[in-house]
Amino acid sequence: MKIATWNVNSIRARHDRALAWLDKHRPDVRCLQELKVIDDVFPVEAMAEAGYHAAVHGQKTYNGVAILSRSEPADVQRGLDDDVDDPQARLIAAEIEGVHVLSAYVPNGQEVGSDKWAYKLAWFERLGAYLDRRFSPTDAVVLCGDLNVAPDDTDVANPEPWADSVLCHPDARDALERVRAWGLVDVFRKHHPAGGIYSWWDYRRLAFPKNDGLRIDHILATEPMAKRSTDAAVDRDERKGTKPSDHAPVIAEFT
């Protein structure tokens, strides 16, 4: 079972790339983030023609997440389903072939100390509570998405200038670690323990040609699924060429 995740940075701007990637890689499941469209605008028919079901939790202009799958998804759930009044579409979950797959777009946080930063840290807490409420670490669960945190400095090409950024701040790393410690394995890390492989490069400052990247897109899995994982990769080529997303897809293989 091949599971991929990609922050598309607008499904309208990435429509053709998204379809070309599906045809080339044929994953069983593909999680998407930052759709930037309402449900009605998501290209459900084009995905169906490519052979994929689409479970969509859209939002106008910002955010929006989806799960594409070759087999029909069951038990689709949108949002964190807690008592917080939150209009931002950042989580969708579905069961696919017995595996609970989550597509998450964790808040960026904008600037350490800002309101958006507090929302980011709180969102991680709410995600942890959601996992604990809905699942057990012995279930087959795969959490995919743009988690907007580089877990440690091996995931950052140039750690020094990023040290106190929203992507690397110790409080952000602690927040991700608390979610992971519930019972998740960093599947990409399992196969690439040395680090030095990134999933996001800023559009500015020639970050991609200089490989000034960070690994902030992740595939985390509970132990039963982590045991089934055989390989993981970043498709760096997808960041090349005209009109790429600023994120590259991450892919994991499971038996």
Add this chain to the structure above:
DNA sequence: ATGGTTGCTTAGCAA
């Protein structure tokens, strides 16, 4: 050198 890019929506925000 206090910069630079992209996308959505149309000048300002978010990333």
